[in-house]
Amino acid sequence: MQKTVLIIEDRPDVRIGASYLLEDNSYTVVEAESPELAKVLLNQHNIDVILLDMNYSLDTTSGEEGLAFLRWLGDKDIDIPVIAMTAWANVDIAVRAMQLGAGDFIEKPWKNQRLLQVISQQLTLNGLKRQNRNLKQQLDTSQNTQPLYEWRSECMLTLIEQLKTVAPTKVAILLTGDNGTGKSEFANIIHQQSSNADAPFVSVNMGAISENLFESEMFGHTKGAFTDAKKSRVGRFEVARGGTLFLDEIANVPLSQQAKLLRVLETGEYEVLGSSQTHHAKVRFICATNADIKSLIASEMFREDLYYRINTIEFRIPSLKERDKDIVPLAEYFIAQVARKYGKQHISLSTCAHAALKQYHWPGNIRELSHLMERAVLLCAGESIKGSDLPISTSTKNNASTPQKAGTLPQITIEQAEKQLIKQALDATEQNIPKAAKLLGLGKSSLYRRLEKYGDLQK
Numbered sequence: 500m501q502k503t504v505l506i507i508e509d510r511p512d513v514r515i516g517a518s519y520l521l522e523d524n525s526y527t528v529v530e531a532e533s534p535e536l537a538k539v540l541l542n543q544h545n546i547d548v549i550l551l552d553m554n555y556s557l558d559t560t561s562g563e564e565g566l567a568f569l570r571w572l573g574d575k576d577i578d579i580p581v582i583a584m585t586a587w588a589n590v591d592i593a594v595r596a597m598q599l600g601a602g603d604f605i606e607k608p609w610k611n612q613r614l615l616q617v618i619s620q621q622l623t624l625n626g627l628k629r630q631n632r633n634l635k636q637q638l639d640t641s642q643n644t645q646p647l648y649e650w651r652s653e654c655m656l657t658l659i660e661q662l663k664t665v666a667p668t669k670v671a672i673l674l675t676g677d678n679g680t681g682k683s684e685f686a687n688i689i690h691q692q693s694s695n696a697d698a699p700f701v702s703v704n705m706g707a708i709s710e711n712l713f714e715s716e717m718f719g720h721t722k723g724a725f726t727d728a729k730k731s732r733v734g735r736f737e738v739a740r741g742g743t744l745f746l747d748e749i750a751n752v753p754l755s756q757q758a759k760l761l762r763v764l765e766t767g768e769y770e771v772l773g774s775s776q777t778h779h780a781k782v783r784f785i786c787a788t789n790a791d792i793k794s795l796i797a798s799e800m801f802r803e804d805l806y807y808r809i810n811t812i813e814f815r816i817p818s819l820k821e822r823d824k825d826i827v828p829l830a831e832y833f834i835a836q837v838a839r840k841y842g843k844q845h846i847s848l849s850t851c852a853h854a855a856l857k858q859y860h861w862p863g864n865i866r867e868l869s870h871l872m873e874r875a876v877l878l879c880a881g882e883s884i885k886g887s888d889l890p891i892s893t894s895t896k897n898n899a900s901t902p903q904k905a906g907t908l909p910q911i912t913i914e915q916a917e918k919q920l921i922k923q924a925l926d927a928t929e930q931n932i933p934k935a936a937k938l939l940g941l942g943k944s945s946l947y948r949r950l951e952k953y954g955d956l957q958k
Contacts, residue, residue, distance in 0.1 A: 502547040502622055503527040507537045507568070508584070509555045513607065517550065520611055526618075534568035546579055548621050551601070553585040553592055562592035569599035578629075580621035584609075616721055616731055616774075623733045624740075628699065648832045651824040654817045665812055666692035671764070673749075673809050674787040676816030678940050679866030682787040683747055685816060689785060690743040698742030701782075703735050706751035706942035707933070713756040714772045724773025736769060736780045744782040749809060750790035750801060751942050757802045764808040784809065789940050819861040819868060826856050829865070833872035834884070846879055851886035859891045863927065863938060870927065918953050921946070 504526050508514045511532075518528045529544050531537035533555060540546075553565030562585060569581065583596040583604040593604040602621045605614055650656055665672065666689045674682040683702060690700045708716050715724075719734030735744060746752075752760060763769050767780045786809040795801035819826065831848060838846055848856075861867055871891075875884045920939065928934035936946040 501525055501527045503529060503545060504548050504550060504618065505529045505531060505537060505540060505544070505546045506550045507531045507534055508550070508552040509533060510552075513552075517614070520614065521618075524615055534564055534571075537568065538571065541577065541579075548618055548625075549579055549581045550618075551581050551583050551596075553583055553596060562596070566592075566595055566599060569596060569601060573600050578625075580625045582617055582621060619722075619731050620719075620733055620737075623731070624737060627733065627738050648829060650822070651828060652817075652822040653824075655822055655825065658814065658817070661814065662689055663692060665689075667694050669783055670811040671784040671786070671809050672811070673813045674785065674816055675792075675813060676789060677818050677864055678789050678938055679864035680816040680818060681865045682789075682816055683745065685814075686743070686745040686747075686785045686787060690745075690783075693743065693783065695742050695783060699739050700743045700745065701735055701739035702745040702747060704747050704937075706748035706936070706945075709944065710753040710756060713753065714759065717760070718769045718778075719771045721771055721773035724771075728773065734771065736763065736782060737778070739782045741781055742783070744780075744784055746784065746786045746809075748788060748942070749786040750788040750792055750795055754800060754802070757805050761802060761805045761808060764805070786810075819864040823857070826861075826868070827853050830856055830868060830872055833869050834876055837873045837876040841877065843876060843879075844882065846876055847883050849883045849885045852884050852889060855886040855889050855891055866938065867927070917949070921949060921953070 504521050506514050506517050506521075506528060508517070508530075509532050514530045514532075518530065521528050529540055529546065531540050534551075537549075551565055551568060553562035555564045565583060565585075569583075572579070572581065580602040581596075581600060583593060583601045584607055585592055585604070586607040596604060602624065603617050605617055650659060662685065672686075672689060674685055676682055686702070687700060690696060703716070714720070715728075715732060715734070717734050717736060719737060720728050720732050722728055722731045759769070763780050764784065768777050769780060770777055792801055792806055796803045796806060819829075822829075827848065834846055834848070838844070856868075863870075871889060874890070875888050879888060921935070924935040924938045925932075928938060932946055932950075933943050936943045939946065941949075
């Protein structure tokens with residue numbers, strides 16, 4: 500479907516030149532010689548993007564007429580991306596225009612490729628923002644029908660109060676803790692309690708981004724920036740603009756790319772791949788990892804200066820075993836969610852199931868408990884889940900009948916232990932490799948390499 504561009508410009512020759520260029524590139528063009536006429540045309544056409552000249556015949560230098568039109572758009576809550584145009588290399592006008600809602604700006608006379616690139620980026624970004632708003636509305640709707648879980652354990656009550664204190668600030672936060680403890684959920688909680696709660700929350704699994712695609716994924720790229728760049732791409736920093744950028748598994752960022760990430764954290768500046776124009780990131784950073792970053796720093800696998808940039812405040816998310824008062828209530832919370840999801844009648848936990856849940860040491864933490872309860876609900880034939888319905892091996896309980904002596908190791912090789920752990924993770928995630936990799940604390944590519952090495956672990 501063709502996109503429609505509204506050109507607001509008082510010079511006919513400029514409008515004609517822009518129209519020819521845009522129509523040759525499959526855009527529909529609507530022309531207005533003044534902001535006042537543009538206001539009328541906005542009621543008559545479905546406009547996708549606006550090219551707005553900032554200076555007109557009444558005042559050719561201040562940009563006030565263009566700025567007044569931007570204020571009018573804001574007052575009317577019209578959600579159409581605007582690209583400001585000015586023949587004067589006036590940074591102040593460009594900054595004021597973007598403060599009033601313009602998405603980008605270009606100087607006249609423009610370069611055709613640059614103009615087409617900016618229009619494409621603004622259309623893509625606006626589409627992503629609309630998707631984000633729709634998803635947020637769906638999330639809000641689902642949350643309205645499902646009560647949030649209220650923590651009981653002292654360690655969690657203390658953590659929640661601390662998060663509430665720092666959430667409204669702009670400081671960078673580092674969340675640490677074992678796999679499956681819910682770091683991404685707590686990052687979202689921080690965002691929802693921040694001053695930018697209505698802006699995007701963009702989560703990026705850094706372990707899933709290959710080294711050669713890092714810049715394209717994070718900063719975006721222009722059409723033709725590399726061999727397969729058939730169209731421009733908006734990076735995660737731009738998608739998260741004004742909101743929160745959550746960098747999960749931050750320790751997996753390749754050392755060669757850490758300097759580029761550090762630059763954005765220090766200066767807020769970055770360049771889209773294939774472009775020399777400097778952009779400014781306007782996001783709040785939250786990072787998470789289950790790795791021992793200080794050990795990685797000691798082994799020169801992680802930059803110390805980057806570490807100090809991402810952990811202005813650091814919070815450790817307790818393991819599920821440390822939240823002993825929450826194990827059974829949280830299991831019941833998951834049961835209610837799953838029963839509602841699959842249209843099942845009320846299902847309860849028996850006394851023996853309570854005991855089994857409390858005795859288990861939960862290596863997979865909350866993620867494991869959630870999966871276990873979903874499986875138990877789906878397979879439950881009656882109205883009560885018994886201890887025997889829970890696939891918790893006695894060899895993994897704290898009170899196992901034949902525990903290892905302190906300081907001893909099981910009589911298997913490291914390779915055998917690794918194969919066994921990978922097999923268990925694949926079984927627990929029903930052969931879902933990305934989920935298994937996350938459960939093991941590996942990047943997806945790392946798990947693929949191990950599967951290729953061992954060859955016989957998948958069903």
